[in-house]
Amino acid sequence: MANIMxxxxxxxxxxxxxxxxxxxxxxxxxxxxxxxxxxxxxxxDNGGAYYIEPIARPPRLPISLRARRxxxxxx
Amino acid sequence: xxxxxxxxxxxLIAEVLEVYPEKAKKDRAKHLAVNDQxxxxxxxxxxxxxxxxxxxxxxxxxxxxxxxxxxxGPIKDMIHISxxxxxxxxxxxxxxxxYYVGTTGVDSFGxxxxxxxxxxxxxxxxxxxxxxxxxxxxEGLFPLNKGISVQSECPIGLIGDDIEAVSKKASxxxxxxxxxxxxxxxxxxxxxxxxxxxxxAIRDWVLDKRDGQPHESTPYDVAIIGDYNIGGDAWxxxxxxxxxxxxxxxxxxxxxxxxxxMNTPKVKLNLLHCYRSMNYISRHMEEKYGIPYMEYNFFxxxxxxxxxRKIAAFFDDSIKEKCEQVIARYQPMMDEIIAKxxxxxxxxxxxxxxxxxxxxHVIGAYEDLGMEVIGTGxxxxxxxxxxxxxxxxxxxxxxxxxxxxxxxxxFVKRLKPDMVGSGIKEKYIFQKMGIxxxxxxxxxxxxxxxxxxxxxxxxxxxxxxLANPVWHNMTPPWKKTSDAENEAIAA
Numbered sequence: 001m002a003n004i005m006x007x008x009x010x011x012x013x014x015x016x017x018x019x020x021x022x023x024x025x026x027x028x029x030x031x032x033x034x035x036x037x038x039x040x041x042x043x044x045d046n047g048g049a050y051y052i053e054p055i056a057r058p059p060r061l062p063i064s065l066r067a068r069r070x071x072x073x074x075x
Numbered sequence: 076x077x078x079x080x081x082x083x084x085x086x087l088i089a090e091v092l093e094v095y096p097e098k099a100k101k102d103r104a105k106h107l108a109v110n111d112q113x114x115x116x117x118x119x120x121x122x123x124x125x126x127x128x129x130x131x132x133x134x135x136x137x138x139x140x141x142x143x144x145x146x147x148g149p150i151k152d153m154i155h156i157s158x159x160x161x162x163x164x165x166x167x168x169x170x171x172x173x174y175y176v177g178t179t180g181v182d183s184f185g186x187x188x189x190x191x192x193x194x195x196x197x198x199x200x201x202x203x204x205x206x207x208x209x210x211x212x213x214e215g216l217f218p219l220n221k222g223i224s225v226q227s228e229c230p231i232g233l234i235g236d237d238i239e240a241v242s243k244k245a246s247x248x249x250x251x252x253x254x255x256x257x258x259x260x261x262x263x264x265x266x267x268x269x270x271x272x273x274x275x276a277i278r279d280w281v282l283d284k285r286d287g288q289p290h291e292s293t294p295y296d297v298a299i300i301g302d303y304n305i306g307g308d309a310w311x312x313x314x315x316x317x318x319x320x321x322x323x324x325x326x327x328x329x330x331x332x333x334x335x336x337m338n339t340p341k342v343k344l345n346l347l348h349c350y351r352s353m354n355y356i357s358r359h360m361e362e363k364y365g366i367p368y369m370e371y372n373f374f375x376x377x378x379x380x381x382x383x384r385k386i387a388a389f390f391d392d393s394i395k396e397k398c399e400q401v402i403a404r405y406q407p408m409m410d411e412i413i414a415k416x417x418x419x420x421x422x423x424x425x426x427x428x429x430x431x432x433x434x435x436h437v438i439g440a441y442e443d444l445g446m447e448v449i450g451t452g453x454x455x456x457x458x459x460x461x462x463x464x465x466x467x468x469x470x471x472x473x474x475x476x477x478x479x480x481x482x483x484x485x486f487v488k489r490l491k492p493d494m495v496g497s498g499i500k501e502k503y504i505f506q507k508m509g510i511x512x513x514x515x516x517x518x519x520x521x522x523x524x525x526x527x528x529x530x531x532x533x534x535x536x537x538x539x540x541l542a543n544p545v546w547h548n549m550t551p552p553w554k555k556t557s558d559a560e561n562e563a564i565a566a
Contacts, residue, residue, distance in 0.1 A: 005358060005362065007358070007361065007362075017358065019271075019355070022124065022267070022271065022457055023458075024457075024458070024459045045115075045116065046116065046118060060365065062358065062361055062362040063362065064362060
């Protein structure tokens with residue numbers, strides 16, 4: 001488990017940030033994206049994938065969450 | 076137009092790597108790349124933020140340098156103790172030229188060096204007592220300090236001293252912030268982690284200390300983040316923002332104070348210049364206080380105009396209007412400078428190798444003068460820095476990450492730029508090779524280079540470096556052929 005931060009990217013979309021490794025990537029897809037259920041598997045543009053527990057869509061971004069890495073560590 | 080084609084640049088990289096052993100060659104190859112503007116993600120072409128190879132000459136610093144030297148050091152009304160042996164603090168003292176206003180030794184301490192001067196017995200028995208005594212002495216000798224930070228050097232982490240406990244105790248007894256910073260030099264691969272640790276220390280020990288207190292704010296409050304006032308940079312920036320009608324509440328951290336930092340959570344917008352060293356705290360403020368941050372670039376008129384308009388877009392029409400007035404007011408001055416220097420500098424080629432933001436930020440300023448950047452690289456940049464750089468650089472130009480002394484020399488020999496922009500360690504190597512070098516860390520004891528006022532100085536400095544008559548006297552008289560003589564006379 002690692003702390004991550006999700007923020008609104010400057011040119012639309014969401015961006016993913018992993019402070020521990022100073023890793024910044026944009027989120028290509030998010031499994032659940034409805035007001036009630038938001039989260040699940042996050043696919044990143046660098047090939048990595050992370051899982052966050054689905055929650056109600058946060059009223060404001062950025063938000064810090066706990067995430068689990070799926071698959072091997074990416075660069 | 077690039078000097079070399081893509082294939083030629085690839086061949087150059089392969090040729091330079093030839094001297095390394097197989098394993099080192101494989102590793103270094105990942106850090107060198109030919110720029111391709113169509114690549115969206117830098118990680119596909121260049122690897123960064125990795126440990127330097129043992130045995131090569133890297134130009135990087137350490138976590139202590141990133142924390143004490145860069146982020147904390149310029150906060151002028153605090154005393155920053157270099158906790159550990161004397162050298163780290165003494166040899167980096169006042170070298171970064173972070174200008175400030177104040178009386179040194181009375182209410183400002185920027186250029187002074189405070190150290191616990193570890194001896195063998197402190198390593199054996201621990202240095203906590205010494206630190207407590209040191210803080211007490213500081214309070215007696217410099218009562219106007221607003222706070223103290225304890226910047227750990229390597230031995231502190233190795234012997235496991237509890238600087239947090241000493242700091243908390245001292246903080247309580249003197250009623251002043253005493254901030255322990257765990258920035259031991261061995262942490263991380265470069266100074267970059269030091270920036271992160273320093274940002275986290277500010278977040279934990281400083282930033283929220285005035286939350287909930289009343290603050291007279293205006294809708295136009297901004298903070299300058301990541302401008303270290305080298306040669307007066309932050310002042311040249313501040314003038315422009317104030318002329319636009321914004322109120323600059325805090326400067327981080329050049330000419331900055333502790334009170335300014337504590338007031339920063341009250342601003343409406345954070346203006347982030349050095350993304351690499353202060354994005355961490357900006358992200359934190361965005362999440363906790365809902366303050367958006369914006370990257371800007373105040374090098375060269377093209378980028379300044381772009382940035383000023385981008386900043387104004389966050390505010391109402393009165394600011395936008397004033398922003399246009401500022402741009403219009405300075406335009407004649409810029410036209411004059413470009414008319415004067417561009418004919419002298421047109422077409423000159425530059426190679427850069429600097430730290431965290433300048434390898435991409437100054438490209439615009441060079442282009443405004445008609446100069447071309449043919450190679451650039453970061454000492455300690457990360458992938459996100461290269462993502463931003465790829466767009467700024469021309470196609471088929473050279474990118475080098477954490478370049479070694481050997482590689483940089485070979486690249487310069489082959490690409491033959493008219494000028495190199497790097498630091499003091501590179502300066503005399505290249506000048507002896509006959510290539511002018513301007514230090515782009517300390518502005519070669521000149522500056523400021525930010526803002527409109529800075530651009531005038533930047534243009535002049537580039538011209539004096541290139542036009543120095545010494546470059547015509549590189550061949551000693553006894554080696555001169557008649558051709559060379561004629562050439563020297565003609566030049």
